Amino acid sequence: xxxxxxxEIDGRPALRFVRDYPHxxxxxxxxxxxxxxxxxxxxxxxxxxxxGAPAPGAAVRYSFEADGDGGTGRVVTHEPPRRFTVTWAxxxxxxxxxxxxxxxCRLTFTALLGERDTAARTAAGWxxxxxxxxxxxxxxxxIAPTGPTPAWRRHYEDYVGVxxxxxxxxxxx
Numbered sequence: 001x002x003x004x005x006x007x008e009i010d011g012r013p014a015l016r017f018v019r020d021y022p023h024x025x026x027x028x029x030x031x032x033x034x035x036x037x038x039x040x041x042x043x044x045x046x047x048x049x050x051x052g053a054p055a056p057g058a059a060v061r062y063s064f065e066a067d068g069d070g071g072t073g074r075v076v077t078h079e080p081p082r083r084f085t086v087t088w089a090x091x092x093x094x095x096x097x098x099x100x101x102x103x104x105c106r107l108t109f110t111a112l113l114g115e116r117d118t119a120a121r122t123a124a125g126w127x128x129x130x131x132x133x134x135x136x137x138x139x140x141x142x143i144a145p146t147g148p149t150p151a152w153r154r155h156y157e158d159y160v161g162v163x164x165x166x167x168x169x170x171x172x173x
Contacts (some may be wrong), residue, residue: 002155003130004123006164011090013116013165015123017109017130019138025097025105029081031137032095032107040142041132043125044070053079060086065146091122117167124156148172 004017021028024072031037033047033054044062051058054075060066063069069170076092084095093131097105113119113127128145136142160166 002123002127002158002162002164004127006119006123006158006159009110009112013113013119015111015119015126017107017126019109019130019134020100020104022102022106023137024103025081025099028097028107029084029107029136032097033078033080033084037136038159039131039144040136041069041144043145048075048162053082059090062088063089063118088133091106115168116165120156120159120164120166121168121170123159123164124152127155127159128152 003016003019007014007016031041032136035048038046044064047061047063048058049053049061054060056078058075058077058078060075061072062073064070071088071089073089075086077083077086077094082097086093091114092109094108094112096108096110098108099105109126109130111122123144128149128151131145131151144153156166156170
């Protein structure tokens with residue numbers, strides 16, 4: 001099953017995921033911006049070495065437990081508890097939180113991609129990451145994805161099946 005949508009934004013390939021949560025925006029904001037909470041669902045460890053906390057223009061360092069360096073990026077937008085945008089290598093990750101009438105909030109996560117042929121592979125990755133975020137926010141055990149899994153492979157095949165661009169190398173799952 002796919003929950004993401006492939007689109008182009010200003011000529012760039014992009015993926016968009018929308019999730020509604022029964023939590024106030026501040027709770028979801030913490031889950032998507034605090035390095036300790038990101039560890040429950042984000043595929044890399046995140047650090048803000050310049051200031052220890054996100055701020056526009058601040059450096060972002062990504063690292064992986066298995067092989068170390070995950071690259072760097074910058075905080076583009078930091079408007080608590082509404083908008084958070086960071087770069088990661090050639091991708092840009094945009095998170096927007098909108099309050100809902102029932103006290104919950106809607107997370108719109110958009111990943112602008114550096115390369116079109118990575119779309120299906122990246123969509124599958126964000127799908128398993130967002131499933132981990134869903135679990136973490138739901139109080140269920142959550143482990144951040146650190147590599148391809150059978151669930152990732154199923155999502156990848158689903159995205160390819162609905163026509164999301166593919167062609168980039170795919171890791172074994």
